[in-house]
Amino acid sequence: MTTNTTWHLVGALADLPVGEAVRAETPDGEVAVFHTGTGVRAIANRCTHGDAELWEGYLDGETVECPAHFGAFCLRTGEALVYPAVEPVATWQTQVEGGLIYLGGPTTPGSD
Numbered sequence: 001m002t003t004n005t006t007w008h009l010v011g012a013l014a015d016l017p018v019g020e021a022v023r024a025e026t027p028d029g030e031v032a033v034f035h036t037g038t039g040v041r042a043i044a045n046r047c048t049h050g051d052a053e054l055w056e057g058y059l060d061g062e063t064v065e066c067p068a069h070f071g072a073f074c075l076r077t078g079e080a081l082v083y084p085a086v087e088p089v090a091t092w093q094t095q096v097e098g099g100l101i102y103l104g105g106p107t108t109p110g111s112d
Contacts, residue, residue: 007095007102013040014099021055021064028106031092034059034075040101041075042092049085078107 010024016035023045024031030045032055041062045054052068059065063081065072071085078088093104 005093005104007104010101010103012099013096013101016040016101019059021057021059023053023055024103026092026103028092031103032057032064033092033094033101033103034064036062036075038062040094040096042094042103043073043075043078044089044092044106046089047071047073047085048080048087048089054089 008026010033016022018035018037021032021034024033031042032045033042047054047066049071050068052066054064054066056067057064062075063072064075066085069084072082073089074081078091080086080088090106092106095102
Protein backbone atom coordinates (compact mmCIF):
# COMPACT_ATOMS: atom_id res chain seq x y z
CA MET A 1 0.00 0.00 0.00
CA THR A 2 1.03 3.59 -0.55
CA THR A 3 2.97 4.68 2.53
CA ASN A 4 1.91 8.37 2.56
CA THR A 5 -1.80 7.51 2.66
CA THR A 6 -3.85 6.51 5.70
CA TRP A 7 -5.86 3.46 4.69
CA HIS A 8 -9.20 2.46 6.26
CA LEU A 9 -10.43 -1.13 6.24
CA VAL A 10 -13.81 -1.62 4.53
CA GLY A 11 -14.08 -5.41 4.72
CA ALA A 12 -13.37 -8.61 2.85
CA LEU A 13 -13.52 -8.60 -0.94
CA ALA A 14 -15.25 -12.00 -0.75
CA ASP A 15 -18.16 -10.31 1.07
CA LEU A 16 -18.71 -7.83 -1.79
CA PRO A 17 -19.73 -9.74 -4.95
CA VAL A 18 -19.13 -8.24 -8.39
CA GLY A 19 -21.98 -5.86 -9.21
CA GLU A 20 -22.69 -5.03 -5.57
CA ALA A 21 -21.98 -2.01 -3.38
CA VAL A 22 -21.57 -1.21 0.30
CA ARG A 23 -21.64 2.00 2.32
CA ALA A 24 -18.53 2.79 4.37
CA GLU A 25 -17.73 5.47 6.94
CA THR A 26 -14.34 7.19 6.91
CA PRO A 27 -12.97 10.21 8.78
CA ASP A 28 -13.43 12.06 5.46
CA GLY A 29 -17.12 11.15 5.08
CA GLU A 30 -19.52 8.50 3.78
CA VAL A 31 -18.25 6.48 0.85
CA ALA A 32 -20.02 4.19 -1.63
CA VAL A 33 -17.77 1.23 -2.46
CA PHE A 34 -18.50 -0.76 -5.64
CA HIS A 35 -17.11 -4.07 -6.89
CA THR A 36 -17.17 -3.63 -10.65
CA GLY A 37 -16.09 -6.14 -13.26
CA THR A 38 -12.69 -4.41 -13.34
CA GLY A 39 -12.02 -3.94 -9.63
CA VAL A 40 -13.12 -1.93 -6.62
CA ARG A 41 -14.13 1.73 -7.01
CA ALA A 42 -15.24 4.25 -4.39
CA ILE A 43 -17.01 7.62 -4.57
CA ALA A 44 -18.71 10.01 -2.17
CA ASN A 45 -21.94 8.34 -1.11
CA ARG A 46 -24.27 11.33 -1.58
CA CYS A 47 -25.62 12.41 -4.97
CA THR A 48 -24.72 16.04 -5.68
CA HIS A 49 -28.22 16.66 -7.07
CA GLY A 50 -30.67 15.05 -4.67
CA ASP A 51 -28.57 13.85 -1.70
CA ALA A 52 -29.61 10.21 -2.28
CA GLU A 53 -27.27 7.41 -1.20
CA LEU A 54 -25.34 6.29 -4.28
CA TRP A 55 -24.42 2.88 -2.87
CA GLU A 56 -28.11 2.02 -3.36
CA GLY A 57 -27.96 3.02 -7.05
CA TYR A 58 -27.88 0.90 -10.20
CA LEU A 59 -24.34 -0.18 -11.16
CA ASP A 60 -23.56 -0.47 -14.87
CA GLY A 61 -19.87 -1.17 -15.50
CA GLU A 62 -17.97 1.91 -14.29
CA THR A 63 -21.13 4.02 -13.87
CA VAL A 64 -23.66 4.30 -11.06
CA GLU A 65 -27.17 5.66 -11.53
CA CYS A 66 -28.64 7.59 -8.62
CA PRO A 67 -31.68 5.81 -7.15
CA ALA A 68 -33.63 9.06 -6.64
CA HIS A 69 -33.63 10.98 -9.93
CA PHE A 70 -31.53 8.77 -12.22
CA GLY A 71 -28.54 11.07 -12.62
CA ALA A 72 -25.36 9.07 -13.22
CA PHE A 73 -21.72 9.30 -12.18
CA CYS A 74 -18.47 7.84 -13.49
CA LEU A 75 -16.91 5.69 -10.76
CA ARG A 76 -13.41 6.29 -12.11
CA THR A 77 -13.49 10.12 -12.21
CA GLY A 78 -16.58 11.15 -10.23
CA GLU A 79 -17.84 13.07 -13.26
CA ALA A 80 -21.60 13.70 -13.46
CA LEU A 81 -22.68 11.97 -16.68
CA VAL A 82 -26.47 12.20 -16.79
CA TYR A 83 -28.79 15.11 -15.91
CA PRO A 84 -30.09 16.12 -13.38
CA ALA A 85 -26.67 15.47 -11.80
CA VAL A 86 -24.30 18.21 -12.99
CA GLU A 87 -21.75 18.47 -10.17
CA PRO A 88 -19.13 15.71 -9.80
CA VAL A 89 -18.61 13.61 -6.68
CA ALA A 90 -15.27 12.94 -5.02
CA THR A 91 -13.56 9.64 -5.71
CA TRP A 92 -11.61 7.66 -3.12
CA GLN A 93 -8.41 5.71 -3.52
CA THR A 94 -8.98 1.96 -3.22
CA GLN A 95 -6.62 -0.90 -2.52
CA VAL A 96 -7.21 -4.64 -2.24
CA GLU A 97 -4.54 -6.46 -0.27
CA GLY A 98 -4.71 -9.92 1.25
CA GLY A 99 -8.35 -10.21 0.20
CA LEU A 100 -9.31 -7.06 2.13
CA ILE A 101 -10.65 -3.76 0.74
CA TYR A 102 -9.08 -0.52 1.97
CA LEU A 103 -9.97 3.11 1.28
CA GLY A 104 -7.45 5.93 1.11
CA GLY A 105 -8.38 9.59 1.04
CA PRO A 106 -10.72 11.42 -1.34
CA THR A 107 -9.52 13.03 -4.55
CA THR A 108 -10.76 16.21 -6.21
CA PRO A 109 -14.24 15.72 -7.69
CA GLY A 110 -14.12 15.08 -11.41
CA SER A 111 -10.35 14.56 -11.61
CA ASP A 112 -8.79 11.46 -13.11
